[in-house]
Amino acid sequence: MTKILVIGATGSVGRHVVASLAEGGHAVRALVRDASKTQLPKGVEAVQGDLTEPDxxxxxxxxGVEAVYLMWPGLPVQPRVVELIARHARRVVYLSADVADLADDxxxxxxxxxxxxxxxxxxxxWTFVRAIDFAGNLLAWADQVREGVVRWPYxxxxxxxxxxRDIADVVVRALTEDGHEGAAYVVTGPESLSHAELAGIIGEExxxxxxxxxxxxxxxREQLTAAWGNAAFVEARLRAWESFTREPERVTGTVxxxxxRPPxxxxxxxxxxxxxxxxxxxxATAVSSGRP
Structure with missing residues (x-):
């Protein structure tokens, strides 16, 4: 039985990875910052650790950890983390991002x-799971949805x-099955929908x-910079959204x-x-989940 370490076990994807692995009978360890405050599925071993302190x-x-799921939440890159994983494990699945719509710099x-x-x-x-922006970012509209109007650009x-959950399911396959080594999977939803259509769907549901x-x-630009505190990220998002008015965000068949099965x-x-x-x-919503 493969022993798997999940780094990012309480994140929006990681918690589903942990649950699916546990349900599948795998030996699962979850890296958490505070084991005493973390609730995990039965049988999952919580181990305290922090990416900012690689050792x-x-x-x-x-x-005996053989495979690792790695989610790196925008912290400074620490080469020592990869060195340690490579010393102990033979397989890593890294939650990356599809950054095709962003500039190289x-x-x-x-x-x-x-x-x-x-x-x-x-x-x-290795397997890279490059996710498109998460649907979870739509929770940034929650207050506006309750007011009955979504004010947003483009x-x-x-x-x-x-x-x-689709991202997590792809991750679990790559962690537990052979045949995914060297793959860079771009994971998307099943169709492109406009911002305005998405707001309407939320209301309908x-x-x-x-x-x-x-x-x-x-x-x-002014409102999002004040809310997110990162002008460069806001500029990148605005450029990307503007580009999607001319060419829709891509849809892949990865799932x-x-x-x-369909996504x-x-x-x-x-x-x-x-x-x-x-x-x-x-x-309460970090609008960066799709781009750690």
Whole structure:
């Protein structure tokens, strides 16, 4: 039985990875910052550690760990982390991001390329799961949805947002099956939908009236920079959204090819997260989950 370490075990993807692995009978360790405050599925071993202190991973990796799921949440890149994983494990699945819509000098591009480079140069068998933006970022609209109007820029921008459970399912396959080594899977939703259409779908599934109100880009730039605190990230997002008004965000067949079933659509995601929309507002949502 493969022993698997999940780094990022409480994240939006990682928690589903942990649950699926445990249900599948695998020996699972979860790296957490505070084991005493973390609730995990029965049988999952919690081990305390932190990516900012690479040597703290040593106890989590020791004792027969063969595969590692790695999610790196935007922290400074630490080559020592990859070195330690390669010393103990033989396989790593890294949650990267599809950064095709960003400029080569964008921080997100540089970050993911650096982590992927470190992994490629190691002796590990690797799989990169490059996710398109998460559907979970729609929770940034929660407060506005409750008010009945979503004010956002580029209503015609067509997105292929992905359900986090589809990402997790692809990760689990790559962790537990042969045949995925050296693959860089771009995981998307099943179709491109405009921002305005997405707002309408949320309202329909929640049973509330939601209308779209176009927000001028300059106003959005000011508001999002104040809310997110990262002007470079805001500029990158605005450029990407503008580009999606001309060419829709791409849709891949990865989920069908890897899992043998279609990807979950946005409506199913909204139903799964209906309770979140009733309490989670923009201030509680990190609009970077698809691009760690």
């Amino acid at each position: 703290s991973l040593e106890p989590a990796l020791a004792g 964008e921080p997100a591009v540089i970050f993911h390329q650096e982590v992927e480079r470190l992994i490629r140069q190691s002796d590990l068998g 209503g015609r921008a067509r997105r292929s947002l992905v359900h986090e 929640l049973g509330v009236a939601v209308r779209w109100e176009e927000l001028p880009p300059q106003t959005a 069908q090819e890897v899992l043998g 979950r659509d946005v409506r199913s995601w909204v139903r799964d997260h209906a309770a979140d929309f009733r309490w989670a507002g923009a201030e």
